[in-house]
Amino acid sequence: MSCTIKTERITKAFGAKTVLDGIDLDIGSGEIFGLLGPSGAGKTTLIKILTGQLSQDSGEAYISGKDTRKLTGADHKRFGITMDNFGLYERLSCYDNLKTFARIYGLPNSSITDVLAKVGLTGAAKTPASKLSKGMTGRLKLARAFMTDPDILFLDEPTSGLDPVSADEIHKIILSEKARGKTVFLTTHTMTEAEKLCDSIALLNEGKIVEYGSPEEICRRYDHQRMLKIHLYDGRDMQLPHNRDSATALAELIAGGKAETIHTTEPNLETVFMELTGKELSA
Ligand SMILES: Nc1ncnc2c1ncn2[C@@H]1O[C@H](COP(=O)(O)OP(=O)(O)OP(=O)(O)O)[C@@H](O)[C@H]1O
Numbered sequence: 001m002s003c004t005i006k007t008e009r010i011t012k013a014f015g016a017k018t019v020l021d022g023i024d025l026d027i028g029s030g031e032i033f034g035l036l037g038p039s040g041a042g043k044t045t046l047i048k049i050l051t052g053q054l055s056q057d058s059g060e061a062y063i064s065g066k067d068t069r070k071l072t073g074a075d076h077k078r079f080g081i082t083m084d085n086f087g088l089y090e091r092l093s094c095y096d097n098l099k100t101f102a103r104i105y106g107l108p109n110s111s112i113t114d115v116l117a118k119v120g121l122t123g124a125a126k127t128p129a130s131k132l133s134k135g136m137t138g139r140l141k142l143a144r145a146f147m148t149d150p151d152i153l154f155l156d157e158p159t160s161g162l163d164p165v166s167a168d169e170i171h172k173i174i175l176s177e178k179a180r181g182k183t184v185f186l187t188t189h190t191m192t193e194a195e196k197l198c199d200s201i202a203l204l205n206e207g208k209i210v211e212y213g214s215p216e217e218i219c220r221r222y223d224h225q226r227m228l229k230i231h232l233y234d235g236r237d238m239q240l241p242h243n244r245d246s247a248t249a250l251a252e253l254i255a256g257g258k259a260e261t262i263h264t265t266e267p268n269l270e271t272v273f274m275e276l277t278g279k280e281l282s283a
């Protein structure tokens with residue numbers, strides 16, 4: 001089923017603090033969208049508004065054309081959500097954790113074995129949640145989000161705190177859900193994750209979207225950040241802008257036998273974010 005997300009001028013304040021300040025998004029069905037921003041930027045707040053857990057102060061949010069303030073139980077069944085506060089029962093096994101959710105949704109026990117297989121936890125079905133590694137816990141959270149075979153996944157920092165191998169396992173699961181036509185809305189602090197997974201991303205800073213587009217498009221817009229990185233034989237490193245003005249200096253370094261290696265550094269989401277906000281994205 002097609003599942004689009006659209007927001008128009010969403011604002012949200014907590015007390016005197018404006019957290020979201022006019023957010024416009026348009027996410028196509030079957031897309032992986034990444035919301036990036038430093039800690040406190042308002043990412044989780046936006047997910048809560050989109051999933052009907054919180055109301056915006058003004059503006060509109062729609063999932064497949066439906067106002068998120070009017071979502072019903074049937075709509076919620078179409079959402080798979082992972083967030084910090086959607087806790088697991090530590091003392092229950094993976095299977096029993098999922099069984100509690102299966103009961104809530106009136107799903108057969110076969111749905112539990114299916115999702116455990118999907119996230120590679122069949123062998124850990126009887127393991128208590130408290131005994132799982134961080135990566136396995138992340139996958140169990142995904143399993144729970146998949147229970148209703150939702151059309152849309154809201155994944156709030158699905159790989160936060162994971163080692164690269166565990167993160168990669170989760171990336172593969174997310175990509176296979178995309179291949180099944182699911183729409184994915186994820187938040188992350190990790191630029192490489194966004195570059196690897198996302199069809200489009202928005203950079204959120206101080207309540208506003210400061211860039212929006214595909215990772216490639218955004219990086220292309222910042223092509224002026226391309227630099228020549230030169231390592232000299234005397235051990236020093238230097239950088240020159242990647243443009244005609246550097247030609248003479250570069251020719252002199254080469255002619256003088258001073259340049260040992262020359263590399264081009266491309267703009268990436270991390271450097272773009274730094275330029276836009278003066279802050280590093282990674283917490
Ligand atoms: N219920 C609340 N009451 C008051 N302030 C809140 C509430 N929820 C969030 N905030 C504040 O809103 C701001 C944005 O919070 P939010 O959790 O959306 O950020 P985030 O981008 O998800 O950050 P992180 O990357 O750390 O998860 C923060 O300053 C936070 O303290």
Ligand SMILES: [Mg+2]
Pocket residue numbers: 043044045156
């Ligand atoms: Mg958050």
